[in-house]
Amino acid sequence: MVEQKFTVPLGGHLFKGFIDRVDLIPGTDNEVAIIDYKTGGEPGPGERSRQLLLYAHGFKHLYPEYTVRRLSLELLSKPKPRVYELDGAKYVSSGVAPLDANVLAEMVDTAESILHDYRHGFERVADEGQCRDCGYRLYCG
Numbered sequence: 001m002v003e004q005k006f007t008v009p010l011g012g013h014l015f016k017g018f019i020d021r022v023d024l025i026p027g028t029d030n031e032v033a034i035i036d037y038k039t040g041g042e043p044g045p046g047e048r049s050r051q052l053l054l055y056a057h058g059f060k061h062l063y064p065e066y067t068v069r070r071l072s073l074e075l076l077s078k079p080k081p082r083v084y085e086l087d088g089a090k091y092v093s094s095g096v097a098p099l100d101a102n103v104l105a106e107m108v109d110t111a112e113s114i115l116h117d118y119r120h121g122f123e124r125v126a127d128e129g130q131c132r133d134c135g136y137r138l139y140c141g
């Protein structure tokens with residue numbers, strides 16, 4: 001399966017995503033690997049966790065009969081992909097920390113903050129240089 005869009009409820013909000021590729025793992029009939037292609041550098045641990053765990057959550061919402069056994073980042077600038085395997089309730093990869101399951105709750109908190117400010121308004125900063133690294137800039141205008 002390629003270019004799988006999903007919308008998944010999480011903490012009372014709807015999160016959307018777009019999975020590059022899903023492979024059925026050979027030798028199984030209900031275990032899959034989710035693969036994301038990256039043309040730039042490797043994302044940091046927080047971004048990796050947010051993206052890959054949301055993809056796993058979104059895929060399981062669409063296809064609950066499947067287990068997401070593997071999450072891979074195909075880093076086109078590097079010789080090998082970064083691969084996380086399901087181990088109990090965690091996704092682990094050699095040499096780096098497991099994916100952080102807390103990120104989904106943090107994403108819900110961020111959605112709550114955006115919704116609050118959307119409803120109640122907020123004051124823009126005077127110096128727009130500060131906006132460059134702001135997580136709200138896509139919504140702020």
Ligand code: SF4
Nearest residue numbers: 124125131134137140
């Ligand atoms: S982009 Fe961020 S820092 Fe800039 S005005 Fe909007 S909310 Fe404030």
